[in-house]
Amino acid sequence: MRNRVIPKRLAVFFSSAALLLFSVLCSAAGLVLVRTARLPEAPAVQTAESVPQNSVPLLVVDPGHGGQDGGASAEGGDVLEKDLNLAVSGNVADLCAVFGLPVRLTRTEDVLLYDYFGDLDDYTGKQKTYDLKNRLRIAEESGARLLVSVHMNQFPQASCRGFQVYYSPNDPDSRVAAQRIQSAARSFLDRENDREIKPATSAIYLLKHVRIPAVLAECGFLSNPEERALLVSPDYRRRLAAVLFVPAADYLAEQIHD
Numbered sequence: 238m239r240n241r242v243i244p245k246r247l248a249v250f251f252s253s254a255a256l257l258l259f260s261v262l263c264s265a266a267g268l269v270l271v272r273t274a275r276l277p278e279a280p281a282v283q284t285a286e287s288v289p290q291n292s293v294p295l296l297v298v299d300p301g302h303g304g305q306d307g308g309a310s311a312e313g314g315d316v317l318e319k320d321l322n323l324a325v326s327g328n329v330a331d332l333c334a335v336f337g338l339p340v341r342l343t344r345t346e347d348v349l350l351y352d353y354f355g356d357l358d359d360y361t362g363k364q365k366t367y368d369l370k371n372r373l374r375i376a377e378e379s380g381a382r383l384l385v386s387v388h389m390n391q392f393p394q395a396s397c398r399g400f401q402v403y404y405s406p407n408d409p410d411s412r413v414a415a416q417r418i419q420s421a422a423r424s425f426l427d428r429e430n431d432r433e434i435k436p437a438t439s440a441i442y443l444l445k446h447v448r449i450p451a452v453l454a455e456c457g458f459l460s461n462p463e464e465r466a467l468l469v470s471p472d473y474r475r476r477l478a479a480v481l482f483v484p485a486a487d488y489l490a491e492q493i494h495d
């Protein structure tokens with residue numbers, strides 16, 4: 238049975254613009270947050286079993302790419318998507334730590350995760366496939382109630398820009414979470430952003446196959462000069478993190494059960 242008191246109170250708290258503003262103000266003030274959610278032996282940060290009963294359920298944040306897979310790039314490879322994804326995800330984990338929300342990152346280092354579970358002796362030619370399989374497996378086996386995968390975009394036409402969220406077609410709650418994150422991006426990053434959320438096609442393996450509510454945020458285009466300048470700014474990335482964190486916390490607070 239749903240606990241109808243705590244979730245509502247928490248939901249109101251987390252969804253308040255004041256919290257988002259607080260996060261932005263913290264970033265503006267250069268507040269250094271303690272990275273208690275990022276342990277050296279990660280990705281084993283938290284599991285659902287370690288989350289106390291009646292707590293907000295576990296959030297898994299997945300910094301896309303890593304290691305030899307840099308993802309999108311700009312400025313001759315000086316700016317790599319994998320590094321920005323990790324930085325934004327770390328900022329989300331920081332916010333979770335500050336507000337006492339359980340969080341787990343799929344990676345906290347510059348690596349791919351293809352050999353995380355040691356399924357094969359030789360991953361030649363299968364690294365990308367197993368990397369994605371393992372991110373999915375980490376999210377599902379952790380008992381998380383929401384997966385947020387963090388990415389940056391790239392397109393041949395430099396004029397393309399704008400934050401956009403994709404959602405998994407496998408659980409209706411994915412669309413709910415995606416819509417909230419997209420709305421937060423419009424309100425707090427760019428009021429001109431008219432992009433709409435989209436269901437993932439088979440091109441997005443993680444969202445197509447995952448069974449828990451899941452979204453993938455394309456946080457901006459590295460191929461657009463103005464947006465790239467924003468994305469390489471630590472202050473802007475902390476605002477991005479708040480845009481991901483607040484709706485995620487809002488959604489997860491509604492999932493508390495007795």
Ligand SMILES: [Zn+2]
Pocket residue numbers: 301302308309318388389
């Ligand atoms: Zn990507």
